[in-house]
Amino acid sequence: MNSQIFHPFVIPFVLGMAFVLTYCLVGLVRVVLQLPKEDRKKFLRSLVTPKIAWANIRDLFGDCLFHVKIWKRNPILGYMHSAIAFGWFMIIVIGHIMLFTLKPLEGVEAEGFARTFTNFYYPIFYKFFATETPVFAFLMDFFLLVIISGILIAVVKKIHSRIVGVKRVTKFGFADNMIRFALWTIFPFRLIAEKTNIMAFWWLYSFDLLIFMCMLPFTRYMHIPTEALFILLRHAGLKLREPRKGYALAQIYSCPSCGLCIDACPMSVSDKNSGNTSAYFMKKLRNGDSAEAQRIAETCMQCGKCVAVCPVSIKSCDIKMSQREATPYIINSDHSYLNDYTRTDASDASSVLYFAGCMTQLTPKIMRAMKKIMETAGEEYEFLDKDGGICCGRPMMLSGKTAEAQAMIAKNTELIEKSGAKKLVLSCPICYKVFKEEYHLEGIEILHHTQYLDELVRNGKLKVNKSDVNYVYHDPCELGRAFGVYDEPREVLENVGNLRKAKSEKELSICCGGSLGSFNLTQKERDEITTNSVADLMFNNPDEIVTACPLCLRTFARKSPVAVIDIAEVVSNQLVS
Amino acid sequence: MKENILIIGGGAAGMEAATQLQNMGLTPIIVEKSDKLGGHIAQWDRLFPAFHPANDVVEQMLNQVKDVKTYLNTEVTDIQKDNNGFHAVLSNNETIDAKAVILATGFDVFKAERKQEYGYGIYNNVMTSVELEQFFRTGKDARINNPKKIGFVHCVGARDVKVCNTYCSKVCCTTALKQACEIKEVFPDAEVYTFYMDLRMFGPGYEDLYLKTQKDFDVKCIRGRVCEVSEDMDGRLVIKAEDTLFGKPLKMTLDVLVLMCSMEKNRSIDAIQTKLGIANNSDGFMQNKDMYLGMNGTSQDGVFVAGACTAPKSLPDTIGEARSVATQVFNYINR
Amino acid sequence: MIIEGKQKIWADYQKDIPDDHYFYVRSCIRQAFFPGSEVTFLDITRNKLGKDFYENPYHTTCGGIAYHSDTIPQETAMTIIARQFALMKESGYENYVCSCITSFGCYTETLETWHEYPELEAKIRQYLWDSCKKEFAKPKYLAHASDIIYKLRFEIAKQSKFKLVNVKTGKPLKVVEHIGCHYSKMFPSKGFGGAEYPHVLVGMIEAWGGEVVDYPERRQCCGFGFRQYFVQANRGYSESNTHKKFESMEPYEPDLIITNCPGCPYFLDRWQYVIAEQTGKTYGKNGYGIPALTYEEVAGLVMGYDPWDLGLQMHQVAIEPLLEKMGIPYDPKKKYQGLNGKDLGVPQCPMHIKSV
């Protein structure tokens, strides 16, 4: 091969590469600077702590290159992503190894542009400049073909996504479609250029890279560099502050609009609402369309399923919450009327305090069941909100009014601490989440009533007999996905009847549609979601649907062909008195 | 010989009864005091709850009775009963022998001027629901020229001891909302208010009409009976009512006020009715035998009643009763 | 406004009462409010129209002021009324006319109640006998003084020297008529024209050349009600009723208010001063109020009586603008002179409402 070390066709590539590197560097600095001071310190410290560093490396390889999470979800998509990502990474690595072994500059006097940038472009176009040893040739061609195989799957996915097991695909703007074609054509051009050595293809190959590099920051492929930074930030355990700055900005740019969350989101049961899923939320945030971002943030039911399936584990729910917290409310709540409220029947001897919560006031059967259970178990119990009580504050926080929820939280805390209870039992997952995360109740164990029932059955305080009723259990979003409480309810149900599986279990369970999280969903839209969720539960046609949340109970009861019953009722019906 | 059945009143009840009797092989004879059949419903534009054109129904009914012997502009002046039936003398001096008599004289609209405080006939822009229905048919009424604010007053001449009508006239709530929607169609940017005590949307599809009135036509329903109407300097109407749900009296200026007048018994039949020995009930309507199994019968054998002459009725009720009176007469004839 | 509609109603509510031979009883407070009214009524009927109106010196209040203030039970009031009827019987009259609207309401109510409950009448007959040893007879016709003036309005018009017309512009005066609530609101059939559109004062205005103003708050009570204004703290409630009426009639710019009750002219007149003091607002032109007169005073003006003999200087709202409009001559100097020319002293002039 000729012994040149420079040819003008490399210039477009070098320009593109320079542009994208500087852009990413500037972005990196900007994000880090946007972090509040203590978060920045925490982040930098996390880079050097061995445990976190190891986690970083593991995830950089696991997620960025091998896309392990996509494999778990959908193997074909998994292969497509890892083929392209890992394949590309390998040809760059092998290219640089060859560069250092071949040392092209040795003994050649070259100056100016060539001298400074040779190492930069040489590996990319090595075949043009130098011959290589068979081992390298084989490896380079092998990984090139791996990448092309990945791209072929991408083409198939574009033509008909169902073949690859994806129902809905994100609708892309002009830029995203343009860059997609650029990506598809880079490696075929390279293959042809290397095999036929026709100058036109080398130019095409270099220009393709230029287009790809220059457009990258403005398209979804920006997630390639940003995800790495996001992994580092995530492991540092930062808390999300504002919806478009710092940690959130990193997440916005690391969202690849892959669309997995669209299929997962319960709302995409209707075409109109599939436009309100997280993928589009991130796009709106990125395009700075804050009105639309606000609207979508307020339509989301906060069920957390998109976060559970997101291959890049972006916390879109938290970003939506911070978007709600940033809403300029003109009128603030005034709950001073709570100050002089005292419970008349406050007996401070009870060890177990049961807080029914507002929603359970509307499902009295749950309260009655809990009363019967606690009496049968001989528990020293007390009802905190027999006479209606005070809201736990979670719905207020769900609307972004964190500060205004504090009055309720403070008063409830005061009442709970005054009751001297050791154990606080909640029958509503919505309350459970706020008590676990926002309340500071020293020395008081906070339990959802599924955990409490499991504990009572396990330690023999409750004797139940097993009926032959086939139950299916629906995992409430705030109990399952939020806290991973999957097994206790299933343990309990195994003891009182036969438990059948729903089509989507545990962290994939479909939200009932009644969530208070969403402001905008109309009753009709919620019914569609409920019908879809009920169909999922009826998959193995159970006799009864068991829920562990009063809101799910009321929502399912409207659309379910079979009886919908709370887990406490199931147990109280099977008590051996 | 096919027995004659005398039907007094050629409205919806009379026509439908005649049609059914004809089908049963009897000979109905209709005596109608006005110049045409159809009664009140013939002057109606559209029917609730689905805005169905009224003359659709009336055409069909008229078509079915086209070869029934009918006397128009005629009244029964005298009637005797002897053992082989009824002997009636008409105002055109003809006589009719009939085996049975059906009173289907229907209702009169409450004279709105009796509610002086509403100023009907005194203030320029106060009209009744019947007149508004005429406006929808003809498109012309001196009182309506591009009104910006329109009010409907329910229960005018009903549920009101002061006018001695304590009964509910059943159909005016639904009619009011129907008309509210219709007038909103004609004047889309007008504000329309209805003043009600209870919105009695009793029938199938009526509650949907109520929801549609509120949501699609943005009609504001205020719970409070209008107590007083007066005219301000430029002839607009100042109404006073209490918004009882808000607990405060309110005052409002309107361009047009529509009074939902109640149904009252048609008094013109009183003479014949006494001759036949039929009394009135406490509401002033004809007293039928009993409200359940004897709703078409009366205290006199061979005398039957149908339609709004016994109580305020909607068109479906009237048609239903007309059909049931035909069978009662048929059974009576062949007993 | 469709005038035929009203005429139809007026035709329904006609009262056939004679226009002569009446036993006249006075009001217990009208002399205090507007002393000229009752004496003018008697002077017009007796001297100008030659009618027989007898007044028995022993007649008393009808008891309405106590009855409506809940200080005496109805039976006591009925016994007082029975005594009045007894005096009428002893004086040989069978037609009864009272000067006060509230009395008219009490008399009508009593007669109606006796009609419905004859045993109550017998009981009252017994009470009267036990207390005053008198027997009474129910009057053949009961009328209010304004009914009489209404019936004689055309005779008065014939003898009239002035019209309710603005002499400068020739246009009829815009006159607001306010009917006392007890006149026909309680028993519509007992008032000329019924309750909604009473004709008794409208008839006078039209007969004497004026033009009736029909403003929205026409039916609103003037707020006099004994129970309301006796206690000072409640008086604001009374004043607000009148205020509501004036706010409603203001755009019509009326020249005169004619009333037929003891309380209404007094409140419609006095509250204009209080409202002016409290809100700085007057309802007549350039700082004046709207004169509120009784029907007798208006009849007197129309028949050419001297304004000061009618006692118009006792009104709070200055009467001079009206006199100028009607072209009635008056001597400003004699405004505050007694019958024998004695100087009665000029009252302190209010801050906001002009009183010339």
Next chain:
Amino acid sequence: MDFGFCLSPSSHVKMDGVDLTTFNRLKETNPDINTCIACGSCTATCTAGNFTEMSFRRLLLMLQRGKEDEAKKMIQRCMLCGKCTLVCPRGINIRKILLDITR
């Protein structure tokens, strides 16, 4: 000059020219707001209603009768717990309306 009494303002709601800006703003995003039949279920179930006279039914009326500042004071009591939305027989998205008022 103190008379010992004063004019009491008319308790009448003047419907002519009543200020409906807030209500109309809410109507755009919640067309169902008109379908309220004032049955009072929301008020009966209201958590804040146990302690105060918070009443969404009354609040809607206040917004339509020109008593906006009263409405804005009342809404401060609301705990946004959402029970009203659950019980509303007309299916009105009450919680969203409560939020929209406060922005």
